[in-house]
Amino acid sequence: MTTTQLLKATRLLDFEHPALRALINERQWLALSEHDRIGAAYAFVRDEIAFGYNTSDDLPASVVLADGYGQCNTKSTLLMALLRALGIPCRLHGFTIDKVLQKGAVTGWAYLLAPRNILHSWVEVQHEGRWINLEGFILDGQYLRALQQRFADHRGPFLGYGVGTPDLNDPAVDWRCADTYIQRDGINQDFGVFDDPDAFYARCGANLSGPKRWVFERIVRHMMNRNVDRIRRSGSPREAAQRSSLPEMTSK
Known part of the structure; x- marks a missing residue:
């Protein structure tokens, strides 16, 4: 893989x-x-770009931007597109995560419908002669802080609510020229690196297909997004005034 390949536009980027x-x-x-x-x-x-569930994983970056919300895969696509537009070489690393990582953010029969192994990805960016893993962008700060408040007494590894981290109170999610992670501890399969998300989905498909995908797009994801919004809005009163800037995730 050449630098030119890692800077080019694709259908998704x-x-x-x-x-x-x-x-x-x-x-x-x-x-x-x-x-x-x-x-x-x-x-x-x-x-x-608020944490939330789009219609599918394999959406173009422009659609994710228009939605104003996304999850690991759709946010990865948007971040890669922005990085390449800024002249920063990047690639995708593909995985699956155990669906238990989503428990709490996803509940009821929406959780039962989810596949046991869920497609997951992070972005690898080339900077100062090395590759840096970026995954800590998946959860927006308001959602993460609401979880930290809800589980303020928790100590040690945390798995659930879209989080898989050794320390919920101090996860490595800020850009400091080093790896960032928020779901890494839920990974159960590694597909390796890809030039772009197009190649990843061409090889691995999407999380749902057929009737399950139809139900997910039209019903289930709206339930999931409402639940995520409830969790986010359970944060501190100080942040309540800021929430109007986050997109409504139930109408698309």
């Missing part, structure tokens, strides 16, 4: 889309150093 270009221009990210360009794109995808 559609960073020439006007909405992505407008975002980059408005934020003036191209004027930043490489370190800060990575940090800016990372922070945007983590906190301005």
Whole structure:
């Protein structure tokens, strides 16, 4: 895999889309150093794209941006598109996670419908001559802080509610020129690295197909997103005033 391959646009990494270009221009990210360009794109995808469930994993970055929310796979696609638009080589690392990691965020028969092994991915970015794993952008800060408040007395490893980490109170989710993780401890299968998400889904498919996918798109994901919103809104009163900036995730 060459640097050129790791910077190109694809069907899913559609960073020439006007909405992505407008975002980059408005934020003036191209004027930043490489370190800060990575940090800016990372922070945007983590906190301005709320944690939630889109119609499918294999969506173009422009669709994820328009939705305003996403999960591990869709947020990875958006982050990769932004990084490549900013001239930062990146690739995708594909996995599956045990669905127990989703328990709490996903409940009832929505949890029962979910496959035991759920497709998962993170982004690997090339910076200062090495590869850095980025996974800590999946959960937006408000959702994560609500979990930290809910489980304030918990000590040790935590698995559930979209989290798989050795320490819920201090997970490695901030960009500090080092690996970031929030779901790594739920991984149960490693598919290796891919040039882009297009290649990952071409090989591994999507999490659901057929009638299950239809039910998920039209019914189940809305239930899941309402539950995630309830968890997020259970955070501190101080953050309540900020929540109006997060997208409504039940209407699409």
